[in-house]
Amino acid sequence: MRATLRRTLGLAWVVPALVLVGVFVYLPLVQNLQFSTLKWDIYSGSQEYVGLDNYARLVDDPVFWSALGNNTLYAVVSIVFQVFGALLLAALIESIRSERWQRALRAVYFIPAAISLTVAGLLFYFIYEPKLGPLNHALRAVGLDQLAQAWLGQESTAMSAIIAMSQWQGFGYSTLLFAVAIQRIPAEIYGAAAIDGVGPVGRFFHVTVPLVREMTGLMAIVTLSGAFQVFNEVMVMTAGGPNNSTQVLGTWLYRSGFVRNNFGYAAAIATVLFVITLGIAVAQLWVARRRRVEW
Amino acid sequence: MVTRLSFLAVIARVFMWAFLLALAVVVLYPLAWMTLNGFKTNAELFGDPFALPLDWSFANYAKAWNRGVSDYLTTSVLVTLTSTVATVFVSAWAAYGLTRVDIPLGKTLTAAILGGLMLAPTVALVPLVKMFQAMGLYNTFWALLILYTAFRIPFTTFLIRAYMIDLPREVDEAAAMDGAGRWTCFWRIILPMCKPIITSTVLLHILFTWNEYLFAMVFTSGAGVQTLPVGLTSLMSKHGTAYPVVFAGMVIAALPVVLLFFVGQRYIVKGLADGIGK
Numbered sequence: 285m286r287a288t289l290r291r292t293l294g295l296a297w298v299v300p301a302l303v304l305v306g307v308f309v310y311l312p313l314v315q316n317l318q319f320s321t322l323k324w325d326i327y328s329g330s331q332e333y334v335g336l337d338n339y340a341r342l343v344d345d346p347v348f349w350s351a352l353g354n355n356t357l358y359a360v361v362s363i364v365f366q367v368f369g370a371l372l373l374a375a376l377i378e379s380i381r382s383e384r385w386q387r388a389l390r391a392v393y394f395i396p397a398a399i400s401l402t403v404a405g406l407l408f409y410f411i412y413e414p415k416l417g418p419l420n421h422a423l424r425a426v427g428l429d430q431l432a433q434a435w436l437g438q439e440s441t442a443m444s445a446i447i448a449m450s451q452w453q454g455f456g457y458s459t460l461l462f463a464v465a466i467q468r469i470p471a472e473i474y475g476a477a478a479i480d481g482v483g484p485v486g487r488f489f490h491v492t493v494p495l496v497r498e499m500t501g502l503m504a505i506v507t508l509s510g511a512f513q514v515f516n517e518v519m520v521m522t523a524g525g526p527n528n529s530t531q532v533l534g535t536w537l538y539r540s541g542f543v544r545n546n547f548g549y550a551a552a553i554a555t556v557l558f559v560i561t562l563g564i565a566v567a568q569l570w571v572a573r574r575r576r577v578e579w
Numbered sequence: 580m581v582t583r584l585s586f587l588a589v590i591a592r593v594f595m596w597a598f599l600l601a602l603a604v605v606v607l608y609p610l611a612w613m614t615l616n617g618f619k620t621n622a623e624l625f626g627d628p629f630a631l632p633l634d635w636s637f638a639n640y641a642k643a644w645n646r647g648v649s650d651y652l653t654t655s656v657l658v659t660l661t662s663t664v665a666t667v668f669v670s671a672w673a674a675y676g677l678t679r680v681d682i683p684l685g686k687t688l689t690a691a692i693l694g695g696l697m698l699a700p701t702v703a704l705v706p707l708v709k710m711f712q713a714m715g716l717y718n719t720f721w722a723l724l725i726l727y728t729a730f731r732i733p734f735t736t737f738l739i740r741a742y743m744i745d746l747p748r749e750v751d752e753a754a755a756m757d758g759a760g761r762w763t764c765f766w767r768i769i770l771p772m773c774k775p776i777i778t779s780t781v782l783l784h785i786l787f788t789w790n791e792y793l794f795a796m797v798f799t800s801g802a803g804v805q806t807l808p809v810g811l812t813s814l815m816s817k818h819g820t821a822y823p824v825v826f827a828g829m830v831i832a833a834l835p836v837v838l839l840f841f842v843g844q845r846y847i848v849k850g851l852a853d854g855i856g857k
Contacts, residue, residue, distance in 0.1 A: 291683055294761075297676025300669045301692050301732050308729035309695045312703035312710065319705055326709075373602075376595055391844060392603050395610065398840040399833040400790030402808035406815065406829055407613050410822065418612060418628040456606070457851075464852045484591075502855050513699050516792040520812060534701050534793075541705055542797065551705045558702040565697035 313558065320551035327545060338552035348553065351531040354443055358450070358532065359511035365451045366458045367503045371496065373455070374462035375488050390463055393456030401453065405520030408449040412436050412521075436522050439529035446521050446530055450514070458503050465499035466492060498571070505568040512560050533557050610833075617827035624822055639827040646818065648828050650802050651810030658720065658806055659788040662727040666784055667777060669728065670735035675765050677736075678743040679751055689740075695733035700726075700793055708797065722798040723806065727788050735780045738854055742776035743769065779850030782843045789836050807832040 320339070323332045342348050373393075380386050396404055411417050412435035420432035435445040469491065477487050493500075515534035518524060524531040524539060531539070533553060541550025616624055617639050618632035676682055677689050707726070711717040716725070746769065754764040770777070792808045799805050805813065814828050840847060 291681055294676060294680040294682040297672045297680055297761075298682065298688055298692070301673035301736060302688065304669065304725075304729040305692055305695045305732050308707065308710075308725060309698055309703065309733075312706035313698060315706035315709075316702060319709075376599060379595075389599055389603065391841065392606055394840065395837055396606060398786060398836045400792065400808045400836070402790070402792050402811055403613075403829045403833045406811060406825065407609055410616075410826075411609060411612075416625050416628055416822070421628050452605070452609075460848060461852055461855060464848060499855075506855060509699075513701055515701060516808075519792070519796070537701060537704065538797070547705050547709075554702045554705060557699060561699045561702070562697060568697075 316551050316554050316558070319548060320555050322548040322551075324547040325545060326547055334548065338548050339555075341549065342552050342556070347528045347531055347536060348533075350528070351533050351536045352556075354530065354532050355512050355514065357443065358447055358514055359508050361447050361451065362454065362507045362511050363504055366454050366507050367500060370455050370458035370503070371462050371493070371500060372488075374459045374466055375492050377459070378463055378466045379484060386463075390456075390460050394460050395456065396453045397457040401516040402520050404449065404453045405517040408445070408452070409436065409521050412445055437526060439526055442522055442526060442530045446518055449521070450517055453517070454507075454510075458507070461503065462496060462499060465496040469495045501571045502568065505564055505571065509561055509564045509568075512557065512564070613826055613833075614830050616823055617830045619823050619826075621820065621823060639823045640831070642821070642824045643814065643827040643831060646824065647802050647810055647814060648807075648831055651805055651807045652831065654720070654804060654810075655789060655806040658723045658727065659785055662724050662731075662788055663781055663784045665724065665728040666731045666735050667780055670732050670780070671739050671770060671773070671777065672765075673732070673736045674739035674743050675769060678740055679746075679769065680761060693733055693737050693740075695730075696737060700730055704793070704797060711798065718799055718801060718804060720804055723794060723804075726794045726798065727791065730794075731784055731787060734854060735784065738780050738783075738850060739773060739776055741853060742773055746772055775846065775849070776853075778843070779846040779853070782839065782847050783850045783854070785839060786836055786847070 321333060321335055323334045323337070324330070377386050377389050380389075411419050414420055414432070414434040414437070417435075419435065423429065423432045433441065436442050473491055473495070474487060477491050482490060513534060514532045515538070518530055518532055518535050519538070522530045524535045528536075533556065537550045537553040537557070540553060541547045612628070615632055618635050618637075619639075620633075623630065623633060673692055677685060677692070682688070708717065711722050716722045750768060750772070751764060754768050759767065789806075790808060791806070795806045795809045796812075799809065802810070802813075811825070811828050811832055815825050818824060
C-alpha cells in the first residue's frame, strides 16, 4: 500500500510536462479534426456542421494542389542539396588536414542556419529586388542584362527563388551534422582502405557513404518533414504571391483561416499536413528501430 | 606514374579549395552586404549596391532602435529567458521521473511525452488560437511563453533523458544511503551531473525562441508583445522605403544568435547531433 502510494507520488515529476504537452500539443490536434467538419466564421462565431464538405472543397481547390506541389518541389530540391550535397561537402571538409580550417569552414557555413528565417528571407528579398538588388546588378555588370528580372514578382521564378534562399540558409546545418557523423568513423577504417590502394573517391563511396547511412536516412526525413512545414520564408518573401504561385500548405492554411476567415477549411488543410508529417515521423521511427536491431 | 598521380592530386586539391572558399564567399557576402547596408543612406543603397558606405554612422541603428526595435528586443529577451527556464526545468523533471524514479506506466508516459516530437505546430494552429482566445491570453506575452515551452518539452526531454539514462545507478543508491530524498538527489546530484546536456538544451532553446516566427506572428499583434522576427516585418511594412533602417534592425536581430553560436558551438553541435538520432 505504502509502496503503491510512493510510486504514484513519483508521477509528480512528470505531471507538468504531461499537462503542458497534453493540453497544448495533443488536444489541439484532436480539436482540429472536429473543426475540419465545421463551416466556421470566427467573427460572427457561427458554426455549422458540414461533414466532409471542407475536404471535398480541398480536392477541387487548384491552389491547394499547387501548394502541395510547391512543398514537394521544396522537398526534392532540399534533399538533393541538404542531404546529398551536404554529405559530399562534409566529406570534402573532413578531408582537409588542418583541423583549424575544418572548424572554420563548418562554422562559416552554419551561420545562416543560426540567424532567423525572417532575417534570411528579408535579406534575400532585397538581394532579389529588381532595382537595388545586387543579383540584377551583378548580371548586368557581366552583360547578362536579359537575365535580370523581378525574381520574386513573377510566377515563373518566385518559387525557385525562395527555394534557392532556403538552400543557402540550411545547407550548413546538415553539413555540420554529417561532419559529426564522419568524425565518428574510426580512423583505422580509412587507414586500411588507403593501404589497400583505395583512392579518396573510392573511400568516399565505399567507406563514408555506407558508414553514415543512418545519418543520411535521418537527415532525409528531417529535411522532408521541414519541407512540408515551410512557412516563415514564404510569408516574409512573397506571402504566397504573385497570384498564389508560391503558396505552400502552411501559408495557404494561414490565408484560408486568418485572412479569408474560413477556419473549418484551414483545419482541413491542417489535417492533410498532419497526415503527411505523421507519415514521415513514423518512417523516422522505423529507420531508428532498424538501426537499433542492426547494432 | 607517381609524379602523374600526385600532379592530379594537386589539381584536385586546388579545385576543392577553390570550391570551398567560393562557397564561404556565397555564405558571407550576403551577410556582409546586410551589415554594410545598415550604415548607408537610402540614396547610396539605390545607387551602387556593391559600394561601401560613405559615412560609418550609427544613425540607422538609432532610428531602428527608436522605431520599435527596442520593444521587440525586450520582448524577445523576456520570452527567451522565461521559456528557456520553464522548458529546461520541466523537461529535466520529466526526464528524471522517467529515468530514475520507479513510476507506474513509465513506458507509456515516455512515449506520450516524446511522441509530441512528431507533431507539427502548424497542425495545431487553428484550435490553439481559439483556445487562447477563450483563455483571454491571445495577444499576450503568456501565449508565447506557454507555446514555446509546451512545444519544446518533447525535444528537450528527449535530449536530457538520453543523457540521464546513462548515468550510473550507484549514484542514486549512494544518495539514498546518505538519507537524501528524491528532491535533494535531483537538485544536488543528478542535475549537476547533467550540466553538459543542460547547456546544450539551453542554447538550442534560445536559438529556437529567438528565431521563431509562426506562433509569434499568429498570436501577437501589438508592438508591446511582438518579438524581433515579427517586429522586423512590421518595421519593413510601416516605414516604406527606409530600407537602411530595416537592415540595421536585421543586424540587431541576427548578431546575438551568431555570437551565441560561436561562443557555444561545441554544445550546440552536440545537442543537434544527439537530437537527430541517438
